[in-house]
Amino acid sequence: MNIDKINEVRQFNRFYTRTLQLTNKYHLGTGLTVLESRLLLEIYENKLQTANELVSLLEIDKGYLSRVLKSLEKRGYIEQTIDNLDKRSKLLTLTTLGHNTLNTINKRADQQVDQLFSKLSDQEMDQVISAMDFIRNKVDLD
Amino acid sequence: MNIDKINEVRQFNRFYTRTLQLTNKYHLGTGLTVLESRLLLEIYENKLQTANELVSLLEIDKGYLSRVLKSLEKRGYIEQTIDNLDKRSKLLTLTTLGHNTLNTINKRADQQVDQLFSKLSDQEMDQVISAMDFIRNKVDLD
């Protein structure tokens, strides 16, 4: 690929890193970290049920994840129950507290996204979303 | 904004977080961290000359930055010389080693970007870049 194009992509990457950094503040005040929020989201919305699936998706150390999950459990956000079909695994579910907290976090994250594009017309917003979809379809993560 | 649109943006954000995570491996083997690489890049390519400017741009703690810069200096990647026009500030410059290392890192980062889009035609690639430019222009970071 042409070097100018590569540089444009890298510039975008730096720009979007900053954007993500600014919007990743939704968890503030909830007592959860960004990672913990993400875990609740993945467990609930994407129906990930085991630590192992979370490790693959998020590419984090399993030892570290084990501790974070233990802490979430101890603080009452999730439950881990042994899977009877494979007693090595534990099935992850949100408690009511976990679910309520996720709702709060989601509301805040929604607001932050909203703010990010607050000055755009409906039409421009649609174009932004199309642009995002396009990029998502073209990036090759393998 | 409509909740579906917000969710599409949030999905993109999660997707792009993963993309950045995967491409942010260019520093491996160089002995520098992602942050240190970024600092060299900003000092050299964007001509940022003081710690203070880096603090504003990257929004990191000045105490932390001070230590990272000290370490970069000690390891021979940068020089910090007192600014005669304002003796509180130090002007940052890359050493030859710093410059060479940045070149290596840049080459690797370029390769990673290239790989990310390796299956695209020239036309598709141009469309991706347009999409990125569009998003960059529409996001409101204030």
Added chain:
DNA sequence: ATACTTAGTTGACAAAAACAACTAACGACA
């Protein structure tokens, strides 16, 4: 001269994450 602000440093500490060694359960198969 005084008081306020700013650039950068340092100490103390906490949070986040990496790494390796370990246990228990599973799966395959002779």
Added chain:
DNA sequence: TGTCGTTAGTTGTTTTTGTCAACTAAGTAT
């Protein structure tokens, strides 16, 4: 059924990364 390689998750130890506050020295304004 027993044994061997693999897999899910745990735990101890350590390093890396980052926060916070107090501090110094230089600049700015009045």
